[in-house]
Amino acid sequence: MSTKTIRVQADLLATNKQVAAEIRRELRSRGILCVNLLSSPGSGKTTLLEALADRLKDRIRMAVIEGDIETERDAERIRRKGVPAWQITTGGACHLEARMIGKILGEVPAAIDFLFIENVGNLVCPASYDLGEDLRFVLLSSPEGDDKPAKYPQAFLSADCLILTKTDLIPYLPFDPARAAAEALSIKPGLRVFMVSALCGDGMDALVEYLVEALERLRSGRA
Amino acid sequence: MHELSLIASVFDILEEKAREHGASRVTAVVLRVGRMSGVVPDLLESAFETYKNGTLAEGARLTIEVVPVKLRCPDCGGTSVREDTDFSCTACGSRRVEIVEGREIVVEKIELETDGA
Numbered sequence: 001m002s003t004k005t006i007r008v009q010a011d012l013l014a015t016n017k018q019v020a021a022e023i024r025r026e027l028r029s030r031g032i033l034c035v036n037l038l039s040s041p042g043s044g045k046t047t048l049l050e051a052l053a054d055r056l057k058d059r060i061r062m063a064v065i066e067g068d069i070e071t072e073r074d075a076e077r078i079r080r081k082g083v084p085a086w087q088i089t090t091g092g093a094c095h096l097e098a099r100m101i102g103k104i105l106g107e108v109p110a111a112i113d114f115l116f117i118e119n120v121g122n123l124v125c126p127a128s129y130d131l132g133e134d135l136r137f138v139l140l141s142s143p144e145g146d147d148k149p150a151k152y153p154q155a156f157l158s159a160d161c162l163i164l165t166k167t168d169l170i171p172y173l174p175f176d177p178a179r180a181a182a183e184a185l186s187i188k189p190g191l192r193v194f195m196v197s198a199l200c201g202d203g204m205d206a207l208v209e210y211l212v213e214a215l216e217r218l219r220s221g222r223a
Numbered sequence: 224m225h226e227l228s229l230i231a232s233v234f235d236i237l238e239e240k241a242r243e244h245g246a247s248r249v250t251a252v253v254l255r256v257g258r259m260s261g262v263v264p265d266l267l268e269s270a271f272e273t274y275k276n277g278t279l280a281e282g283a284r285l286t287i288e289v290v291p292v293k294l295r296c297p298d299c300g301g302t303s304v305r306e307d308t309d310f311s312c313t314a315c316g317s318r319r320v321e322i323v324e325g326r327e328i329v330v331e332k333i334e335l336e337t338d339g340a
Contacts, residue, residue: 003250005334008240012232012328095225125225128261128328153308154261157322186309189318 016129019098023105023132027115032108033215034115036131038155039139041121044165044198046074048139049116051198053081055208060215062114065104067096069120084109095125098132113215127154135214138184141166142173146180149187156184161192163207168197226262229328230270236330237280246335249280253332257290257325264289283334292325 011017027034037045049064056062064085066074075087086104088096096119108115117133119126138159140148143166149156156162162184164177181193192210196203237249252271256264264287271285292305296312302323303313311318 001336001338003334003336004244005251005332006240006244007332008236008330009332010236010330012229012236012330015232093225093228097228124261128225150308154259157259157310157326186311186318188310189320 013128013130016098019102020130020132023098023101024134026105027132028134028218030110031219032112032115033135033211033218034117034131034133035135035137035211036117036119036126036133037137037139038119038123038126038159039121039141040123040144043121043139043141043144045118045121045139046077047198048163048165048196049078049083049118050081051196051201051204052116052208052211053078053083055204056114057082060114060212061109061112062116063108063112065101065115065117067100067118067120069093074118084112090120093120094122095120095129096131097129101131114211123148123152123155127158134218135160137161137163139163139165140180140184142169142175142177146176146183149180149184153187156187156191159188159191161194161210164193164195166197166199167195167202168200226266227270227274229262230267230274233271233330234274234278234280237278237333240333241279241335244335244337246337247279248336249283249333250336251284251286251334252280252330253286253288255288255290255327255329255331257327258292259322259325260328262328288331290324290327293323294320295323296320 039045062083064078064083066085066087068074068089069092070089072087075085078085088100117131136159138155177195184191194203194207196207241249256262275281294303296317297319298317299315301314312320
């Protein structure tokens with residue numbers, strides 16, 4: 001009997017990263033821009049996607065992958081907007097992983113411009129998993145409070161854009177959007193900040209314009 | 224709480240390495256976990272203790288090294304370690320820093336027991 005110590009240095013997320021890289025390559029080759037949406041439950045991810053569907057419908061084709069622990073509800077809401085949607089129910093898992101997206105990829109129609117992935121509502125675990133997206137949005141709604149970025153830094157650190165949602169409620173709440181943005185920017189400089197009310201439509205035009213420009217960059221190979 | 228699925232990947236690696244080295248048991252595992260990795264060391268430990276029963280790592284002890292956040296600054300060339308979430312260079316204040324350590328979740332080393340001499 002003998003013992004020996006071996007250096008392994010194996011990244012536990014290596015398999016996920018590898019699958020995500022394949023998904024990214026595949027979607028880029030099809031000219032599809034993929035966006036991963038992260039936030040707490042109830043901060044307005046599905047409502048934002050519904051508002052985007054309304055605004056994009058004449059110009060842009062989109063599809064949505066919905067992640068939830070249970071129920072088909074979110075995919076049904078998206079389908080009512082005439083947008084193809086797939087529901088992943090994780091049955092308890094707190095995040096989506098790249099292989100779950102990979103299984104659906106073959107069904108996603110080639111003739112779309114954007115693939116949105118709505119992650120499981122959770123500001124912690126989804127941050128660690130690359131899904132092959134080109135852009136990651138983290139949403140923070142005004143009722144959640146402006147002190148959340150420093151409490152959940154991983155999500156903000158991993159994002160490209162911060163979307164402050166439910167801005168129509170700000171007059172009734174002790175929520176300072178400048179404080180939320182400043183805190184997020186101290187964690188992730190260069191984060192793009194948008195303020196939207198998906199229900200009232202405020203700020204939606206700027207977000208749509210940003211997405212369309214990102215799609216143009218991707219297709220001209222400058223992404 | 225994705226610690227359990229991460230521990231499942233640890234055991235995939237343990238089995239692979241044990242096979243590779245002809246080992247019958249794993250007696251120690253060292254993980255390196257970044258402070259900004261999004262996983263909680265305590266939860267990893269409980270997941271490991273639960274998962275190891277009946278496996279080749281049944282008697283293994285787990286050590287978790289928490290890796291602080293280390294930044295490299297392209298403006299002044301310095302590196303700094305941050306304990307908070309203000310990710311700016313401690314030397315020159317630049318915000319264009321790159322996080323070089325502190326986000327990893329890695330099996331660093333393992334101790335194997337072989338039946339041979």
